[in-house]
Amino acid sequence: MTDEIDPITLAVLAGRMEQIADEMDATLFRAAFNPIIAEAHDASHGLYHATSGDTLVQGKSGLPIFVGVMSFAVKAVIDKAADNGDLEDGDIYIFNDAHLGGTHLSDMRVVRPYYHDGELFCYLASVGHWHDVGGAVPGNYNPAATDAFQEAFVLPPVRLAKAGKMQTDIVDILMRNTRLPQSAQGDLNGQLGALDLGVRRLDELLAEYGAQTVRAALDALQDRAETLMRAELTELPDGRWEAEDFLDNDGITDLPLRIKVALEIKGDTMTLDFSGTADRCAGPVNIALPTAVATAYVAIKHIFPSLPANAGVMRPIRVKIPDGSLLSAPFPAPVGGYTETILRMIDVIFAAASQAAPERVVANAYGTINALSISGKRANGQPWVMFSFYGGGHGGSIESDGLNHGNAPISTATIPPMEILEAAYPIMFKQWALRPDSDGAGRHRGGMGATYEIEVLEESATAFLFGERGRFAPKGAAGGGEAAQNVFSYEQDDGWHHPPMASKMVGIKLKRGQSVRLDTPGGGGYGPAAERDAAAVARDVAGGLLSAERATQTYGTAWKDVTQ
Numbered sequence: 276m277t278d279e280i281d282p283i284t285l286a287v288l289a290g291r292m293e294q295i296a297d298e299m300d301a302t303l304f305r306a307a308f309n310p311i312i313a314e315a316h317d318a319s320h321g322l323y324h325a326t327s328g329d330t331l332v333q334g335k336s337g338l339p340i341f342v343g344v345m346s347f348a349v350k351a352v353i354d355k356a357a358d359n360g361d362l363e364d365g366d367i368y369i370f371n372d373a374h375l376g377g378t379h380l381s382d383m384r385v386v387r388p389y390y391h392d393g394e395l396f397c398y399l400a401s402v403g404h405w406h407d408v409g410g411a412v413p414g415n416y417n418p419a420a421t422d423a424f425q426e427a428f429v430l431p432p433v434r435l436a437k438a439g440k441m442q443t444d445i446v447d448i449l450m451r452n453t454r455l456p457q458s459a460q461g462d463l464n465g466q467l468g469a470l471d472l473g474v475r476r477l478d479e480l481l482a483e484y485g486a487q488t489v490r491a492a493l494d495a496l497q498d499r500a501e502t503l504m505r506a507e508l509t510e511l512p513d514g515r516w517e518a519e520d521f522l523d524n525d526g527i528t529d530l531p532l533r534i535k536v537a538l539e540i541k542g543d544t545m546t547l548d549f550s551g552t553a554d555r556c557a558g559p560v561n562i563a564l565p566t567a568v569a570t571a572y573v574a575i576k577h578i579f580p581s582l583p584a585n586a587g588v589m590r591p592i593r594v595k596i597p598d599g600s601l602l603s604a605p606f607p608a609p610v611g612g613y614t615e616t617i618l619r620m621i622d623v624i625f626a627a628a629s630q631a632a633p634e635r636v637v638a639n640a641y642g643t644i645n646a647l648s649i650s651g652k653r654a655n656g657q658p659w660v661m662f663s664f665y666g667g668g669h670g671g672s673i674e675s676d677g678l679n680h681g682n683a684p685i686s687t688a689t690i691p692p693m694e695i696l697e698a699a700y701p702i703m704f705k706q707w708a709l710r711p712d713s714d715g716a717g718r719h720r721g722g723m724g725a726t727y728e729i730e731v732l733e734e735s736a737t738a739f740l741f742g743e744r745g746r747f748a749p750k751g752a753a754g755g756g757e758a759a760q761n762v763f764s765y766e767q768d769d770g771w772h773h774p775p776m777a778s779k780m781v782g783i784k785l786k787r788g789q790s791v792r793l794d795t796p797g798g799g800g801y802g803p804a805a806e807r808d809a810a811a812v813a814r815d816v817a818g819g820l821l822s823a824e825r826a827t828q829t830y831g832t833a834w835k836d837v838t839q
Contacts, residue, residue: 344377417739532556647739651734
């Protein structure tokens with residue numbers, strides 16, 4: 276098929292199809308009710324293969340982790356429709372079962388077959404992080420969960436619309452299983468609107484170019500992605516490199532959990548073998564197999580950033596996930612904290628790759644989204660749930676210092692602005708600032724973490740935190756140093772306290788005027804600290820990012836001469 280379309284037409288069609296997915300992203304971002312989608316862009320849209328479910332095209336504004344997992348989600352719908360045997364134009368499926376579609380139960384997937392001239396051409400899919408989907412804690416990040424039912428309402432793939440007619444009983448079930456039905460209804464309508472737009476844009480595209488030409492372009496794009504991936508791999512040395520890191524605990528038992536990888540390159544192929552990783556655990560840092568495979572794809576995209584976002588990239592790569600490990604947990608294992616585990620997977624892949632090609636990777640980023648929820652009731656009795664995630668420093672690289680206060684490398688999402696959060700919920704940010712001395716030292720230092728302090732303005736509230744890196748700091752690369760660890764504090768009548776498990780806690784009772792505080796990690800450093808330019812050290816000290824004491828301890832006294 277790759278020879279059936281000329282390069283110019285292929286480039287035009289690639290841009291047009293990417294634009295369709297991007298416009299679907301933008302449609303949902305504008306229409307969504309909850310800030311996690313509307314402001315943070317925790318959502319994604321794409322086009323998927325009609326029989327395999329493979330990713331064909333994905334929007335550039337959504338989360339990279341969804342590139343891989345949504346192919347599993349679409350395949351789950353394909354299998355469900357095959358079992359039913361009555362798929363029709365206008366059908367729409369919806370579900371949040373993370374063991375089938377990856378990630379966690381907060382991510383609601385809506386999948387729609389696209390027909391052209393009566394023939395199934397592809398699937399369109401939308402996924403978005405709903406604000407609340409039932410479960411034991413508002414916002415669904417329950418660090419004490421021991422099964423999926425304690426995390427959220429579990430919905431398998433079901434038909435939301437049949438031949439264009441909405442099944443209102445499914446909507447009724449969904450709205451009855453959320454603390455925030457208005458938000459959920461708005462997000463659902465936004466996702467349906469994005470799919471409607473995708474159908475219209477595909478109709479226009481196929482009317483202009485014809486189904487055969489567009490299908491040939493989709494096939495060609497995957498084949499060329501595979502060719503590019505193989506070419507990139509042949510530029511690297513053959514060999515096998517290992518790395519390991521740890522999660523603080525699983526939220527139930529206070530013991531560290533190992534994540535280990537062996538990265539092997541042979542010619543134009545790569546194997547990522549996670550043998551030696553900890554077994555499935557009791558708490559919610561398990562992940563489902565689709566999530567683990569998708570995470571490998573995200574890491575590969577970071578190492579080879581010029582490659583396109585489609586399934587062809589993964590053809591030369593084998594991902595080995597051991598049965599019984601926390602990376603392949605079966606239903607109903609809890610998976611709500613999947614973000615923490617996949618961040619550590621990316622860290623170890625980067626660490627292994629840095630031994631083979633240090634110029635291609637960055638040091639560890641801060642390594643936790645710090646999912647924090649504060650909830651309660653307003654004076655009029657109405658419930659409120661403030662759920663958000665928070666930033667930290669990114670790792671240094673061969674080219675530059677790490678980014679200060681960025682978002683996690685699993686996403687292109689943004690951290691919701693404090694003005695939005697303060698306007699929507701009865702809270703006030705007392706601090707939102709860079710955290711000095713939180714970086715990993717190096718020739719190129721890591722980025723700075725952040726300090727967030729949030730005060731409750733209502734009479735009472737309850738908070739929970741699901742984080743990581745409270746005991747194992749982000750690592751440097753190529754001789755760079757570790758960054759500061761994550762620190763969470765909460766205020767009580769007798770002063771400030773820290774969680775017994777460092778980074779996870781539920782049921783934190785707060786009164787009006789009391790606060791919670793996050794001091795997030797920075798990024799690891801790149802290269803030996805002794806090679807850092809003295810003027811760069813002096814600039815960091817002058818800017819308040821680095822204390823004079825730490826500057827002298829880490830880099831010596833040469834920086835002082837720059838300031839004289």
